[in-house]
Amino acid sequence: MTPTSTTTAQETQESAEPARTRPRVEGDREREILEAALVTLADVGYDRLNFDAVAAAAKASKATLYRRWPGKVDLVIDALQLMIGVEADQYPDTGSLRGDLIAQACAKGGIGEDLPLQVFAALLGSLHRDPELRDAIMTRLMAPKMAVTLQTFRAAQLRGEIGKGADLELLARLLPAITIHEAMLSGTHPTAERLISLVDSVVLPACAATLQRD
Structure with missing residues (x-):
């Protein structure tokens, strides 16, 4: 088997594996971060919203936010769902x-x-x-x-x-x-x-x- 075919087989196997789920910030801590995101969003607007500001407001590390939410859109959508999902x-x-x-x-x-x-x-x-x-x-x-x-x-x-x-x-x-x-x-x-x-x-x-x- 050539190196090229070996690489292709590995890639095929990897693509067939189920996608890993994002690690979750559980329970009350997740709610605190999302509530902080809402307040920060209302205060500074979407364009100026960033993970640094939300992390500071929630007294969390920026790494914690990135492990749970890959980007700003994901964080905002989850926060909005918390706000109106009642x-x-x-x-x-x-x-x-x-x-x-x-x-x-x-x-x-x-x-x-x-x-x-x-x-x-x-x-x-x-x-x-x-x-x-x-x-x-x-x-x-x-x-x-x-x-x-x-x-x-x-x-x-x-x-x-x-x-x-x-x-x-x-x-x-x-x-x-x-x-x-x-x-x-x-x-x-x-x-x-x-x-x-x-x-x-x-x-x-x-x-x-x-x-x-x-």
């Missing part, structure tokens, strides 16, 4: 679209809290400049979140609160789009009263209008 991502099933939307928006991690809005504001400009960040957020973060929201709107459609031919994705984006836009302009997070007002004055009338076209 009650706001669950289907409340209150029996009405109004009740479901208010329960989701006002839940821990919902659009009515300060930190989520500050974090997404810090990411906004970078989403247009960094395709890797944008793709990761859309596929690993927003797609699962939208799936939960669409479940709420599909249930409302089955109850007859939304027309059969309605654009559910468009309706599902109304409340977060308006809320984030207002927050960016005012620099403050929406109160529960404002969220309820938007549900009653914008989202529900838009849903009711789809019934008139059936």
